[in-house]
Amino acid sequence: MATKHIGTHHRHMVSFSRSRAEGLYTLVLVPLVVVLVAVFFMHQYAESVAPSHITIGILLYALTATFVRLFIAYALALACALPLAMLITQGKGAEHILLPFFDVMQSVPVLAFFPVIIVFFAHYGLYSGAAIFILFLSMLWNIVFSLVGGMHSIPQDVKSVGKIFGVKGFAYADRILIPSVFPYLVTGSLLAWAQGWNIITVAEVLHTYLPGATAASDIVGIGSILVHAAANSDEQTFEIAITVLIGAIALINLLVWQKLLKYAERFKFE
Numbered sequence: 001m002a003t004k005h006i007g008t009h010h011r012h013m014v015s016f017s018r019s020r021a022e023g024l025y026t027l028v029l030v031p032l033v034v035v036l037v038a039v040f041f042m043h044q045y046a047e048s049v050a051p052s053h054i055t056i057g058i059l060l061y062a063l064t065a066t067f068v069r070l071f072i073a074y075a076l077a078l079a080c081a082l083p084l085a086m087l088i089t090q091g092k093g094a095e096h097i098l099l100p101f102f103d104v105m106q107s108v109p110v111l112a113f114f115p116v117i118i119v120f121f122a123h124y125g126l127y128s129g130a131a132i133f134i135l136f137l138s139m140l141w142n143i144v145f146s147l148v149g150g151m152h153s154i155p156q157d158v159k160s161v162g163k164i165f166g167v168k169g170f171a172y173a174d175r176i177l178i179p180s181v182f183p184y185l186v187t188g189s190l191l192a193w194a195q196g197w198n199i200i201t202v203a204e205v206l207h208t209y210l211p212g213a214t215a216a217s218d219i220v221g222i223g224s225i226l227v228h229a230a231a232n233s234d235e236q237t238f239e240i241a242i243t244v245l246i247g248a249i250a251l252i253n254l255l256v257w258q259k260l261l262k263y264a265e266r267f268k269f270e
Contacts, residue, residue, distance in 0.1 A: 054225065054237045059244050066204065066221040067248070069128060070196045073135035077143055077192060085147035086177075099148070106141035110134060111202060118209040127219045131203040138199050139192035146188025150181030183264040190257050197249060201227055222248075 088098045114134055121130035158180060178185070204221035218224045222245050229238035 054229075054234075054240070056240075059222070059225065059241060062220050062225050062241075063222045063244055063248055065219075066200055066223060069132050069203075069221065070135060070193065070200070073132045073196060074139055074189070074192060076132075076136045077139040078189070081140060081143035081147055081188075084144050085151060088144075088148050089151045102141065102144065106145070110138045110199065113137065114202070115209045118206055122206070127206055130206065131200075131219060131221075134203045135196050135199065138195045142191040142195060143185070143188040146184045146191070147181055150184025151177070153184070154180045179267050182267045186257070186260045186264045190261070193252075193257075 084102070088095055088102070111134075117133055118130050121127065121133065154177075158176065161176065200221065200223035202223075204224040205218050205227045207218055218228075222241060225241050226238060226245070228234075229241060
């Protein structure tokens with residue numbers, strides 16, 4: 001039974017390596033296309049957050065600018081989450097100390113840090129950086145705790161494969177660890193993106209946290225357009241913007257997350 005179990009998962013890991021480009025293309029190509037579109041719109045439209053007349057072009061520009069921030073924040077969260085999860089699961093001692101600490105950090109409302117973050121980044125004129133950092137904090141813990149759960153679910157016989165064949169370091173992470181926790185990584189990433197969408201309307205509206213600031217201090221994004229439309233009782237702009245946002249979320253879910261969730265089924269332990 002153990003041999004069959006290892007053999008099945010080994011075939012899945014080989015499949016993961018061979019079809020990685022095919023299975024994970026949505027994580028690279030879709031964001032790349034959106035970033036290119038965002039760059040195009042950034043050259044076509046002004047940086048005004050609250051123009052007198054909102055056009056479809058401005059809405060698409062705002063949406064792609066928001067997506068770029070979300071994608072950068074997600075990439076940073078992903079880059080930090082894997083080593084943090086590995087650090088937590090190094091041993092019982094590390095887990096008993098770090099897991100409660102990170103759990104407390106996750107429980108602290110991310111917006112509690114926002115005023116300090118805004119003031120710090122605004123001092124250097126990095127307004128988008130403030131939004132990206134707050135999005136990063138909101139996404140990080142969803143991925144970390146999902147990965148920790150995934151690492152705990154790896155059977156001991158699968159872990160022993162790496163020891164038997166002397167697979168260590170990056171090779172171990174690439175060939176055994178990541179394929180094993182891939183379903184949990186996808187689930188955590190999906191939750192992280194949902195959290196990012198939830199907080200985007202706050203992350204892009206900065207003037208409420210800056211002394212003496214106005215709406216002109218806010219950054220271009222679909223979230224800031226929604227807030228300004230609601231504040232100005234501009235129902236038409238609000239309805240169009242929320243429709244564009246819902247459509248974008250549905251499209252990303254269909255083209256990215258549903259495909260990844262289906263692909264991740266191959267790597268679940270039975």
